[in-house]
Amino acid sequence: MRVLVVEDEPRLAQTLRRGLELEGFLVQLAATGTDGLWWATEHDFDVVVLDIMLPGMSGYEVLRRVRAQDVRTPVLMLTAKDGDYDQVDALDLGADDYLTKPFSFVVLIARLRALLRRRAxxxxxxxxxxxxxxxxxxxxxxxxxxxxxxxxxxxGLLEFLLRHKGNVLTKAEILQNVWDVHYDGPENVVEVYVGYLRKKIDTPFGRSSIETLRGVGYRMLDPDGTGHGQLEHEAGTTPG
Structure with missing residues (x-):
């Protein structure tokens, strides 16, 4: 699950990032309204957490422009502005939920999951x-x-593979969706984690759920479709 957090206070932004990542979210941070608008309209996210008082462009204007471009990603406004009219303005512009600071992190997570359930x-x-x-x-x-x-x-890796079951996913796609679009480390970290995953979901059960296509990427086999779940890797592939 990918979440965009548009928050200009560095300490709060990092706290949100750490907490959301522990809950299984892949987090992208933006510190200005301008950057937040670009991320929200140029990339796919499952949900957006948006502050109102932002440098460059207010959260209200970000929201207005996002909706004007027909981006329907759920947006939760997370802000210190707690007036009734502030909430009404945000909801009228297309926000899906509104939470004021200071806030309970448990409540934030519950509301984000509720938005995700309603979305799909x-x-x-x-x-x-x-x-x-x-x-x-x-x-x-x-x-x-x-x-x-x-x-x-x-x-996160298993969830991404299962959501695209039967499709071949490149290492770059996996890194962008399970790690971070700004990740600049070696691609072989994907091989390492696929290996970790296989040792937990397959090896103890004598199964082979993740297919390696050398030079291409990985595919989660579907026992009822693209594979049988207990097949050995195809000739020319390696367990990496």
Missing amino acids: PQQPTQLRAGDLVLDPSRRSVHRGDAVLTLTPREF
Whole structure:
């Protein structure tokens, strides 16, 4: 789940980033209204957390322009402006929720998850590939009756693979969606984490859920579609 946080106070922005990442979100920060508008309109996010009092462009104007470009991403206004008319203005401009500072982080997470549920009620509450089941809302993973424990990064990688089950995903796509669009480290970190994931979701069960296509990327096999979930890697592929 990708969230854009538009917040100009550095300490609060970093606190939000750390807390949201622990909850499984991939976080992009923007410190000005201008940058926030660019990120919100040029990239895909699942939800936006937007301050009102921002340098460059107010949160109200960011919201107005975002909606004018028909970007329907849910927006939660997170601001110190707590007047009734402030909330009315934000909601009239197209905000989906409004939370005032100081705020409870638990409440913020609950409201973000509620926005995500309302945005895509048609999507399954669980992601599956055979007997491998990931529940995004409960942050749980099962293989049959076995409960699997994953790190936040492993969970995010598995969720991304399952959401695109049957499709080939390049390392660059995985890095952009599971790490960060600004990540500038080596691409082989993807290989490392795919290896970690396989040791937890496949090796103990004699399965092979993630296919490696050498020089191309990875694909989550679908036992009912693109694969059988217990296939060995195709000739010419490696477990990396």
